[in-house]
Amino acid sequence: MKIVITGGAGFLGSRLIARLLDRGFGPDRKVASIVSLDRVACPIDDPRVRSVVGSIADAEDVTRALSEGPDVVYHLAAVLSGQSEAEFDTGLNINVDATRLLLEECRKLQTAPRVVFTSSLAVFGGPMPEVVPETMAPMPQSSYGCGKAIGELLVSEYSRKGFVDGITCRLPTICVRPGAPNSAASxxxxxxxxxxxxxxxxxxxxxxxxxLWISSPDTAIANLVLAGGIAAGALGVNRVLNLPGxxxxxxxxxxxxxxxxxxxxxxxxxxxxxxxxxxxxxxxxxAFDVSRPRALGFVADxxxxxxxxxxxxxxxxxxxxx
Structure with a gap:
């Protein structure tokens, strides 16, 4: 299988690449190649990994990343919550405009790829019940949450039209992240x-x-791998999942x-x-009702x-x- 990962040089992206190289999507679904599209080269040294150093907001960079006709595209790259709030135009450009650009470039491919879009619990806000049901409508109270909510709708619409085979994974807050603090409010x-x-x-x-709704890195990666390989028929009309935490x-x-x-x-x-x-x-x-994703095989710590x-x-x- 051929994979493209935006944000492949980042914390989650590099871990996802390592996991896919090691295990693929299962014994009979090994990974032949992975392309990382990020502002810096992917740190993983493996002949199956190719880095496209560039921007997800640049059509030429996105086209180069998709040039091999991927089976699965993971869209992890984003401007995080703190920066999105402080730099409105930057957040809109990367979290909304670049997401549509990626979907448009996927639309041009000969075969519609599975697109896994990582969203956030930040799409919710306002008065909420103790446990958020799967059917609760997004009401973001931040620029980051708004951008992610728009991205979710785009992925669902491009999937409805058959341009991509999309699934949105609303990630819990990932903890504990190594390294230096980032621009996320969390x-x-x-x-x-x-x-x-x-x-x-x-x-x-x-x-x-x-x-706080929390997931460990290992659990988040396991769930993202499952999202990339799960059969489309199992998802039904609703392509958005609140991942367990x-x-x-x-x-x-x-x-x-x-x-x-x-x-x-x-x-x-x-x-x-x-x-x-x-x-x-x-x-x-x-807290969320995650009975549907749990029934599909997604896990929590x-x-x-x-x-x-x-x-x-x-x-x-x-x-x-x-």
């Missing part, structure tokens, strides 16, 4: 754990009882940090208040201790070698 969710475990001070800018509050996350990382790590986290972050993050729902342990296990060899 960046603190990883930072309040990652930095203290590295001996650095950190902050939690939202109330400790804020409900677990509900956890910052207070519960810090309890996990103390259990697994010690009291000293917990003490490095200061409870603060950032209205800019709160306006975005506190508008997001904290067991508990937050397991999520944090996954990060600590992965980070330990890097700390030792450093």
């Amino acid at each position: 960046s603190f969710v990883s930072g309040m754990l990652r930095e203290p475990l590295a001996g650095e001070a950190s902050e939690c800018p939202v109330p400790p009882n804020t409900r 677990i509900t956890v509050t910052p207070a519960q996350m810090l309890d996990s940090l103390e259990r697994l990382g010690g009291a000293e790590a917990r003490a490095r986290v200061a409870m603060t208040s950032d209205p800019r972050v709160m306006d975005i993050v506190c508008s997001w729902p904290g 067991g508990d937050f201790d397991g999520v944090l342990a996954q990060y600590m296990d992965a980070a330990a060899p890097q700390a030792a070698s450093g």
Whole structure:
């Protein structure tokens, strides 16, 4: 199978590439080639991986990435929530205009590819029930959420017309992300754990009882692989899925940090208040009815201790070698 991944040099993109190279979509569905379209080259060194260094907003770059006629296109690249809010035109250009450009270029291909579009729980906002049903209409309260909601509609419409075989995956907040903080309003969710475990001070800018919908990186990647390979007939008319996650509050996350990382790590986290972050993050729902995606085989983490342990296990060899 031939794969294209926008944002293939990023955190999720590179992990998805590694997983697909290793296991494909199953024993009988191996990956022959993967093209990464990103602003920098993909860090994975494998003869099956080709990097197209460019922009998803540039038609020539997108055409080059799709030139081999992919079977599956993963659209992960986006301007994140904080930057989208601060730079309206940039967010609109990348999250909306470039998504349509990608779909238009896919439309020109001889065979309609599966397109997996990663969306966000940020498409929701306003008054919400305790558990968000699958049928709840999006009401984004941020520029990022608005752009993702528009992208969802485009993917569904291009699928209805038969131009692509699309599926939208609304990802939970991914935690714990390694590396430096990014421009996402939810960046603190990883930072309040990652930095203290590295001996650095950190902050939690939202109330400790804020409900967050969380997925570990490994679980998110497993679900994205399933989305790329699942039969179209299993999806029905509704091509949008709220991917499974677990509900956890910052207070519960810090309890996990103390259990697994010690009291000293917990003490490095200061409870603060950032209205800019709160306006975005506190508008997001904290729990979803995921009975349909679970029935389709999508999975969730067991508990937050397991999520944090996954990060600590992965980070330990890097700390030792450093």
